[in-house]
Amino acid sequence: MIIGTCLILLNVNISVAQQEFDRKNIENAMVKAVEWQEQHPIFGSEPTDWTNGAYYTGVARAHKATDNMVFIAALKTMGYRNEWKTPSRYYHADDMAISYPYLYIHNNQLRKDLVNLEPTSTFINKHLFEDSDWKQGKGDKEFKTILWWWCDALFMAPPVIVEYSNLKNDRKYLDAMHKYYKQTYHLLYDKQEHLFSRDTRFLLRAKETDLKEENGKKIFWSRGNGWVLGGLALILESMPKDYKHRDFYVTLFKEMSFRVKELQGEDGLWCTSLLSPESYKHGEVSGSGFFTFALAWGINNGILEKDQFENTVLKAWKGLVTAQDSSGKVGWVQDVGYDPKPASKDSWQNFGTGAFILAGSEILKLRLP
Amino acid sequence: MIIGTCLILLNVNISVAQQEFDRKNIENAMVKAVEWQEQHPIFGSEPTDWTNGAYYTGVARAHKATDNMVFIAALKTMGYRNEWKTPSRYYHADDMAISYPYLYIHNNQLRKDLVNLEPTSTFINKHLFEDSDWKQGKGDKEFKTILWWWCDALFMAPPVIVEYSNLKNDRKYLDAMHKYYKQTYHLLYDKQEHLFSRDTRFLLRAKETDLKEENGKKIFWSRGNGWVLGGLALILESMPKDYKHRDFYVTLFKEMSFRVKELQGEDGLWCTSLLSPESYKHGEVSGSGFFTFALAWGINNGILEKDQFENTVLKAWKGLVTAQDSSGKVGWVQDVGYDPKPASKDSWQNFGTGAFILAGSEILKLRLP
Amino acid sequence: MIIGTCLILLNVNISVAQQEFDRKNIENAMVKAVEWQEQHPIFGSEPTDWTNGAYYTGVARAHKATDNMVFIAALKTMGYRNEWKTPSRYYHADDMAISYPYLYIHNNQLRKDLVNLEPTSTFINKHLFEDSDWKQGKGDKEFKTILWWWCDALFMAPPVIVEYSNLKNDRKYLDAMHKYYKQTYHLLYDKQEHLFSRDTRFLLRAKETDLKEENGKKIFWSRGNGWVLGGLALILESMPKDYKHRDFYVTLFKEMSFRVKELQGEDGLWCTSLLSPESYKHGEVSGSGFFTFALAWGINNGILEKDQFENTVLKAWKGLVTAQDSSGKVGWVQDVGYDPKPASKDSWQNFGTGAFILAGSEILKLRLP
Known part of the structure; x- marks a missing residue:
């Protein structure tokens, strides 16, 4: 019936318009x-x-989307003002993170002399291929026994190394990354909980001095696991489909994704202590943003089932936008730290904003409801 | 009659108040x-x-006004952060443009050691008086046969040179400028159309490969001609009244002004392709801003007849302000380029903002209706 | 009676809520x-x-509060962009002022290698302990006969020196400061009026050429005295309670405070010429902000009687906030200068904003009405 057909077409058009509006x-x-x-x-x-x-890194992904x-x-402006430099601690994964946006700008601007990649190259080569106290287990603190002794490192360095490996078309960088990634995995990944401890201080050794939540549970930090899962999405996107160790990352990404999904709060966000939401009873934006980014990326890239994860990420985005006030500021971000601590409406940080826009950059690509 | 006189005075006062409000x-x-x-x-x-x-340059004129x-x-803040430097391509007119605001700050601040004019001096002297491949017709592309081989150059360098000539009280700079200006004029100015081709790629040579608009017309780029006409206003304002070649610039300014006036669109703005408005059917702000600036400057400086041009510039300003959104952003600016391309509500560029405020700086001085 | 008690408690709660709202x-x-x-x-x-x-300095105090x-x-961001440098005129008190925020950041950040205090140390040591033309009475202008020959200097240098003395735990810096402070005091402080002349040009020498206000009164500049009184609050806060010359600063602070209180305008603010408010009949924000800061600080630190000064500072704050428009801009700030001149709704300066937030930082600590 012709009238019926018209109505269906009309509905489709409304839906498309709504999609555009939401985007x-x-x-x-x-x-x-x-x-x-x-x-x-x-x-x-x-x-x-x-x-x-x-x-x-969030701004780069926002531009890409x-x-x-x-x-x-x-x-x-950022790159120019920084003179495309890295910080100088070549042994420290944190100091490689700024090279992700540098590489993005390089790859996405016609003007190929804009970005000076020399400091990035120097950093990556020294980090991976020169001796350092941490690599040798001689850190200044007893828990600094491997290069990437804390889980945040898995966001800071590996995605940069994969991008650089592609640029140089040289898999020796991937192989070196994989070696150090596996060290961290073996040290900090909990194969029952499918979550990472932040560092060895939070592992349980059946001693009285073991750190635990008040409810007796192990301490799994939301942002710490956000770093890992968000980092995995960046790694997987750039890693060649035929790289020999790719499956390891896919499996890890899936395991963590299913676990993280279970831990989402009613407000769509994750509390700072994943197994003890009662410690600080509010959603926290940096960890939640990284989780939302990663899960949506998983859907958009066919690694996670849409049916299983779409509600999770849409609910998460709904929660995230409530943390932004009318000025644009994104609040409810836990301060710099290394374990679960509370946030507030007024606590903001640049990396929290980064997590927020990372999430948005993948939410944009979903077919919205 | 006394009552009548009173009424007239009252009207004048209302009009003055309105003027102030509009300003x-x-x-x-x-x-x-x-x-x-x-x-x-x-x-x-x-x-x-x-x-x-x-x-x-727009900000400087806005301050002056x-x-x-x-x-x-x-x-x-800009000058200090730039350390008053120029870019380093001494042969390239584009790289002289930043010196216009430097010279303005120098001329308008009591503190005479604020601006370091050394880089500007070096640039101008090398640009005008040292050999370069372009001057010798040995550019890396065949159309780079003279120093200022593209019409944009007539905004980038000549106004700076005139200001510098005044500062140094030395007309050798004017003479050198005139020499190169005339080269460009002979190469690119269309004496029938009274418009500039952007560069020799857009000249017609009666060949099959000639570039033309779909309607068969020659390609005259709005912003390209905006650079020339806006540059002429800046040149004429600073050039000594008794400079021997001044008439050449006055004549050119008038010729182009009358032609540009004819090409204004219904919305007060100019389309990116001056002779083919149907190519991209919307006003574009960078070209339009430069035209508006130049025509209003012509009125304010007695070179153009107010009766003939006032409606044009007021209509143009009305069009320009519709391109600014409530945040202050000026949209509808064609991206960096060298020939007519479309713009959009969301396309912005710093030089588009510059064209907008250049226009405003002269509109402010009109006796408003 | 129980009901009465309840009502009183309720009132207290409302008052606390109101306090929080006002803060x-x-x-x-x-x-x-x-x-x-x-x-x-x-x-x-x-x-x-x-x-x-x-x-x-205002931003630092705002953060502290x-x-x-x-x-x-x-x-x-400011410190990093400035590379923690001072300007280079080691003889000039003005060029020490930036070190107040540097020292604040150093004292208030866990990361002790963030601030490079080397340039500050060099400056203070040269300023206090090396010869200079001003110290020797050989300034380029006849009125430059001592190190701190203008009253503004008493804000620019002494508070920095006291902070630095504490950091180094060495009172030689305090002693040197006191020596130069007393020179300025003897030169410029009017013991009848309890106000400072800006510099010796404004002293009366019973000559025809003496500078006076139209009403015949001596010229006392609001901001100039604001520098002194605001500086005294900063000095007293940091100066050790047992420092041998502390009483001198307490006495001076009290004398000036009582005099300044008498000169407040109806709008809560002070005019630029303290004894000739009719010269420019409007409150001016930079001087008023420094006065408000100092008087509120005096109350909060038990040096001024709350009963005698609270109305003054609350009225002053009420006046100050009217100078801020909806964008956040603080207007009615007299431009850079050295004697009373008018301001306007649109005249702003960074140091005027500084005075405004200094005032706010102490008003916050009052028990509000």
């Missing part, structure tokens, strides 16, 4: 977040540190 | 545009490049 | 002022000059 809202939220963050520059030790590394000039303008 | 609105639009642009720094190759040269501290604050 | 409003006004100022960077000669020294990250983010 524009998401992009606007991302733009406002970046505009606010650019107006409130912050760092821990210096502007090239991991806090900005993580933030501008939208092509909005606000994002590339912020990236170029 | 304040124009200045506010300019301030908002600059505030937005300062919060979204952008460049092509580096912060001293021509994109910022053109933008900060209003004395508003927002403008001089932005100028000083 | 949040004050903090918000301070945050908006700093956000606006950060978006409109300005300086006189360079970003490390006294204008930013005074502004970021609120712990709001917006303030510490601005401070760290």
Whole structure:
């Protein structure tokens, strides 16, 4: 019946229009977040540190998803002001994070002399192929026994190394990365819980001094696991499909994704202590943003089943946008740290903004409901 | 009759109040545009490049017209961060553009050691008086046969040279400028159309490979001609009244002004392809801003007849302000390029903002209707 | 009676809630002022000059009072961009002012290698212990006969020196400061009026050429005295309670405070010429901000009687907030200068914003009405 057909077409058009409307809202939220963050520059030790590394990784992904000039303008200005330098601790994965946006800008601008990749190259080669105290188990603290002795490192360095390996078309970088990644995996991954301990201080050794939550559970930090899962999405996107160890990362990504999904709160967000939400009873944005990014990326790239994860990520995004105020500021971000601590409406950090826009950059690509 | 006289006086007062109100609105639009642009720094190759040269030329003129501290604050911060440097391609007119705002700051601040004019001096002297491949017709592309082989160059370098000539009180700089200006004029100016081709690729040579619009017309790029006409206003304002070649510039300014006036669109703006508005059917802000600036400057400086041009420029300004959104952002700016291409509500560039405030800086001085 | 008790408790609760509400409003006004100022960077000669020294001293005190990250983010970014340098005129008190925020950041960040105090140390030691023309009475102008020959200097250098003395735990710095402070005191302090002349040009020598206000009164500049009184609050807060000359500063602080209180205008603010408010009949924000800061600090630190000064400072704050527009901009600030001149709604300066937030930082600590 002709009238019926017309109605169906009309419905489709409304739905498409609604989709466009929703996408524009998401992009606007991302733009406002970046505009606010650019107006409130912050760092821990210096502007090239991991806090900005993580933030501008988000800006790079936001640009990739939208092509909005606000994002590339912020990236170029940042890189130029930093003179494309890295911090100087070649043994420290944190100091490699800023090279992710550098490589993005290099790969996405016609002007090939814009980015000076020399400092990035030097850093990666020294980090992977020169001796250092940590590699030799001689860190200044007893728990610094391997190169990547804390789980955050799996976001800071591996995605950069995969991108660099592609650029150089040389898998020796992938192989070196895999070696160190596996060390961290064996040290910190809990094969029952499918979550990472932040570092060996949080492993249980059946001693009285073991650190535990008040409810007796092991301490699994939301942001720490967000670093790992978000990092895995970045790694998998760039890693050649035929790389010999790729399956290891796919499996790990899936295991963690299913576990993380189970731990989502009613508000769509994750509390800072994954197995003890009662410790600080509010969603936290940095960990939640990284989880949302990773799960949505998994759907968009055919690694996670849409039917199983779509509700999770849409609910998560709904929660995330409530953390943004009308100025664009993204709150409810736990401060710099290494274990679960509370956040508040007013606590913000550049890397929290980064997690927020990373999430948005993949939510944009979903077929919205 | 006394009552009648009173009424007339009253009308005058209302009109003066209205004028002030309108002027304040124009200045506010300019301030908002600059505030937005300062919060979204952008460049092509580096912060001293021509994109910022053109933008900060607009900021300098905005300050000259209003004395508003927002403008001089932005100028000083820019100059200090750039260490008053130019880019390093001494043969390239584009790289001289940043010196226009440097010279403006120098001329308008009491503190005479604020601006370091050394890099500007070096650039100008090398550009004009040292050999280069382009001067010798040995450019890397066949159309690079003279120093200023593209019409944009006539905005980038000549106004700076005239200012510098005044500062040094030495007309050798004017003479050198005139020599190169005439070369470009002979190469690219269409004496029938009274418009400039962007470069020799757009000249017609009666060959099959000639580039033409779909309607068969010659390709005259709006922004390209905006660079020339806007540059002429800057040149004429600074050039000594008794300079021997001044008439050449006055004549050219008038010829182009009358032609440009004819090509204005219904919305007050100019399309990116001047003789083929049907190619991209929307006003474009960078070309339109430069035209508006130049025509209003012509009225304000007694070179163009007010009766003949006032409606054009007021209609143009009305069009330009519709391109600014509530955040202050000026959209509808064609991206970096060299021939007519479309723009959109969301396409912005620092030089587009520069064109917008250049226009405002002269509209402010009109006796408004 | 039980019901009565309940009502009293209820009233107390309402009052506490109101207090919190008012405090949040004050903090918000301070945050908006700093956000606006950060978006409109300005300086006189360079970003490390006294204008930013005074502004970021305000930002430091705002952070101390609120712990709001917006303030510490601005401070760290400023210090990093300035490479923790001072300007280079070691003989000039103005060029020491930027070290107040440097020392604050150093004292308030866990990361002790963040701030490089080397340039500050060099400056202070040269300033105090090396010869200079001013110390020897050989300034380029006849009135430059002592190190701190103008009263503004008493804000620019002494608070920094006291902080540095504490850091080094060495009172030789305090003693040197006291020596030069007393020179200025003897030269410029009017023991009848309890106010400072800006410099010797404004002293009366019973000559025809003496500078006076139109009403015949001596010229006492609001901001000049604001520098002194605000500086005294900073000095007294940091100076050891047992320092041998402390009483001198307490006495001077009290004398000036009582005099300043008498000169407050109806709108809560002070005019630029303290004894000739009819010269420019409007409150001016930089002087008023420094006065408000100092008087509120005096109450909060038990040096001034609350009963005698609370109305003054609350009225002053009420006046100050009317100078802030909805964008956050603080207007009614007299431009850079050295004697009373008018301001306007649109006249702003970074040090005016600094005075505004300094005032807020102490108003916050009052028990509000």
